[in-house]
Each structure stands twice: as C-alpha cells, then as structure tokens.
Amino acid sequence: MPQIKPPLKFFFAFLAFFVILPVNAQVSRDRLGDIPELLSEAAVVMDAATGTLLYYKNPDLEIPPASLTKLMTMHLALREISAGNISLDRDIFPPEESWSVNQPLHSSLMFLGEGQRTNLHELLLGLAVSSGNDAAVAVALQFAPSVRDFAAMMNREAQALGLTRTRFVEPSGISEFNMTTAREFANFCRFYINAHPETLKTYHSVLEFGYPRAANMLDGRRPISILPTGQRISGTIVPRNNNRLLGVVEGVDGLKTGYIDESGYNLALTAERGETRFIVIILGAPRLNGIQIREEEGKRLLDWAFTHYRTIRPEMPGQLTTRVWKGRENYANLEPAEALDFTSFANRGYPLNSRLELVDPLVAPLPPGSFAGDLIFYDSEGELHRVPLVLTEGIREGNFFKRLWDSIRLFFRRS
Numbered sequence: 001m002p003q004i005k006p007p008l009k010f011f012f013a014f015l016a017f018f019v020i021l022p023v024n025a026q027v028s029r030d031r032l033g034d035i036p037e038l039l040s041e042a043a044v045v046m047d048a049a050t051g052t053l054l055y056y057k058n059p060d061l062e063i064p065p066a067s068l069t070k071l072m073t074m075h076l077a078l079r080e081i082s083a084g085n086i087s088l089d090r091d092i093f094p095p096e097e098s099w100s101v102n103q104p105l106h107s108s109l110m111f112l113g114e115g116q117r118t119n120l121h122e123l124l125l126g127l128a129v130s131s132g133n134d135a136a137v138a139v140a141l142q143f144a145p146s147v148r149d150f151a152a153m154m155n156r157e158a159q160a161l162g163l164t165r166t167r168f169v170e171p172s173g174i175s176e177f178n179m180t181t182a183r184e185f186a187n188f189c190r191f192y193i194n195a196h197p198e199t200l201k202t203y204h205s206v207l208e209f210g211y212p213r214a215a216n217m218l219d220g221r222r223p224i225s226i227l228p229t230g231q232r233i234s235g236t237i238v239p240r241n242n243n244r245l246l247g248v249v250e251g252v253d254g255l256k257t258g259y260i261d262e263s264g265y266n267l268a269l270t271a272e273r274g275e276t277r278f279i280v281i282i283l284g285a286p287r288l289n290g291i292q293i294r295e296e297e298g299k300r301l302l303d304w305a306f307t308h309y310r311t312i313r314p315e316m317p318g319q320l321t322t323r324v325w326k327g328r329e330n331y332a333n334l335e336p337a338e339a340l341d342f343t344s345f346a347n348r349g350y351p352l353n354s355r356l357e358l359v360d361p362l363v364a365p366l367p368p369g370s371f372a373g374d375l376i377f378y379d380s381e382g383e384l385h386r387v388p389l390v391l392t393e394g395i396r397e398g399n400f401f402k403r404l405w406d407s408i409r410l411f412f413r414r415s
Contacts, residue, residue, distance in 0.1 A: 041284025059183035066258030069173030098138035128203035136172035176262035204254030265290030327364030
C-alpha cells in the first residue's frame with residue numbers, strides 16, 4: 001500500500017500556497033508569434049513552480065468543473081490521511097447511497113455495490129482512474145454524515161485557499177451547480193500538486209483500474225455490478241483512464257478529465273519535462289468532438305509552453321551578509337523573502353549570473369525581516385528576476401560611542 005507523507009509535510013505545503021507561491025504573475029508574450037487559439041471556452045497555462053500565468057482565455061469565466069470536482073474530494077481525503085485520521089487500507093463497506101445502482105443516469109462509475117468490501121486506496125483509484133461518481137459519494141460519507149455536509153467542507157476549503165468563485169454542491173461533479181474558473185482551478189491544481197505530489201504516480205497516471213474483484217466480494221462469489229438502469233454486469237470491470245494524453249504526450253502524469261452537458265468537456269492537465277512543470281486547464285470544449293478537441297488543445301498548449309518557457313531554479317550564492325551601521329553588530333545575515341524559482345523564456349539564462357544590490361547605508365535599529373536589498377539574476381541580455389533580501393534576525397542599536405564612531409565614518413564616506 002502506498003505511503004502518504006506525514007502531516008507536517010502537508011502543513012508546509014499548505015503554508016507554501018499562501019507564503020511562497022506568488023499570485024498569478026504574468027510573463028510578457030509580446031515576442032511570441034504562435035500563441036494558440038482555442039475552440040474551448042476558457043483555458044489557462046500556469047507554471048506549477050512559480051504560479052506564473054503564461055496563457056489565458058476567459059480565465060475568470062464561471063463554468064461547471066464536472067468531474068474535475070473529484071480533485072477537491074481527493075484533496076480532503078488525502079488531508080485526513082496525512083493528519084493520521086484515517087488509514088488508506090482500512091476496510092470500508094460501501095454505504096447504500098454510494099452503490100452504483102443508486103447513482104444518476106449517465107454517471108461514470110467505479111461499480112460499488114452491496115456485499116462489497118473495499119478501502120480508501122481503492123476508492124481514490126476509483127476517483128482518479130474510473131472517475132466514479134459512486135466512489136465520490138463513498139469517500140464523502142467517510143468524512144461527513146451526508147453528501148451535503150461534505151460539500152460544505154469542500155466550500156470551506158475552497159474559501160480557505162482563496163478560491164472565491166469556486167463552489168460545490170456535491171463531490172462528484174455531476175451537478176451543473178458546482179462552479180469554478182480556469183484561473184482558480186489552475187491555482188487549486190498547483191496547490192494540490194504541491195500538497196500531494198505522490199498522487200501523480202500513485203493515482204493520476206494509472207492507466208486502468210479493475211473493480212470489483214473477487215477479493216472485494218464478502219461472499220467470495222463472482223463479482224456482479226448493477227448499473228443505474230438496473231442492468232447487471234458479471235465480472236471485474238476495467239475502465240481506462242479518460243486522460244488519453246497519459247503515455248502519449250511527453251511528461252504528462254495527471255490530472256483529471258470531466259464532462260457534463262452544461263459545461264462541455266473539461267481537462268486538468270499537468271506535465272513535467274526536466275525541471276519544469278506546467279498546468280493546463282481547459283473548460284468548455286465543445287460537445288461536438290469535444291474529447292478530441294480538449295486533447296488536441298491540451299497537447300498544443302503544453303507543447304507551446306515547453307517551447308517558449310522554462311522554470312529556472314537558482315541556488316543561493318553562499319551565505320549572504322550585509323554591513324550594518326550604528327548597531328551592536330557590524331554585520332547581519334540575509335535570507336530571501338520569497339522563493340528563488342522563476343519563470344523565464346526558454347532561451348534565456350544561459351549562463352545564469354547573480355549580483356547583489358544592497359541598501360547602503362543600512363542603519364540600526366532594525367527588526368527581523370527588514371528589507372536589505374535584492375538578489376538579482378541576469379544573463380547577457382539583462383535582468384531576469386530579482387528576489388528581496390531581508391534580515392534573518394533583528395539588530396539592536398549600539399551604544400553611544402558605537403553610534404558616534406559609525407556616524408563619523410559615514411560622514412567621511414559621503415564626503
């Protein structure tokens with residue numbers, strides 16, 4: 001059974017979403033001549049490391065997410081697992097409300113039913129691979145007394161993450177009253193990948209998942225599944241992942257597809273090549289040939305992004321210090337106030353250089369976190385990125401003689 005990261009790691013990932021990850025910075029596209037034009041209603045491309053928005057079409061148009069909703073359902077379950085509140089392999093007997101026979105017509109299904117035993121790991125596969133609406137109900141009822149109560153949890157989490165235009169009424173995505181935007185869902189996917197990176201391999205890039213198996217049947221008989229229409233299917237059913245770009249487009253390892261009549265065809269896509277990962281959100285691909293259109297547009301956006309952009313992940317150039325005047329100490333240690341990673345045009349940063357621009361003079365007293373200058377990254381064409389530097393500790397004012405001596409020295413420095 002796969003291992004989930006400990007609660008502390010989830011906490012830091014959650015903190016990073018608010019503290020480290022910048023909000024929708026945007027790279028100039030003036031010199032790009034091949035910006036894709038899409039048939040889908042809305043789309044964004046985002047650098048997963050930096051949050052930089054590289055492409056957008058109607059990014060704030062509200063559209064039902066359809067089965068992309070299941071990513072929020074998975075996130076809440078994974079959060080409880082990380083907190084140690086539930087085990088991945090704990091026996092779960094699907095409640096009647098979650099049985100496939102009780103789901104709306106035209107539901108995608110994991111094929112849960114009476115007389116079965118499963119566990120949370122299988123339910124998460126049922127969400128990620130089979131896109132089971134029955135799996136979504138079963139997961140919801142593990143953490144809330146009703147589907148409505150679980151939807152309230154989803155909405156509280158969306159608000160906590162700053163997703164003000166994203167809302168849910170149920171956990172599967174079948175309702176047209178679930179709502180999101182391409183921009184907000186890209187931000188959510190970025191948070192999700194940072195909080196649960198193991199899920200890309202364990203769940204979202206799995207190509208097929210067979211259920212129910214004989215081991216899931218309490219009486220040991222051959223599995224029988226009952227559809228919402230009442231049709232009975234004998235044996236294990238093995239649906240394939242609807243993300244047909246997995247294993248086809250370089251680096252694709254997630255995340256989710258979705259469709260309902262009210263939204264059209266949706267896609268949350270991510271791929272990593274080298275040290276760069278991009279997130280693509282497509283909402284509202286047309287109903288006619290929509291599967292093909294969302295796949296073609298997803299691939300086109302990924303290839304466009306990797307052609308023109310990359311994530312640069314510089315390292316700190318050693319321990320940084322700065323001169324402090326009129327303080328008890330003459331020097332102070334510095335640290336970056338934000339992440340060093342940044343998004344660049346793909347042909348820039350070869351080689352990558354850095355220099356310091358420090359506040360001079362920097363005069364005590366100074367509280368911790370005081371701005372002390374910038375760390376600037378550049379190449380032969382010019383500046384690429386600058387990161388504010390701040391004091392790691394406060395510097396208290398020196399005594400009278402120290403202040404006087406430093407004042408005299410500063411006077412002659414300026415003369």
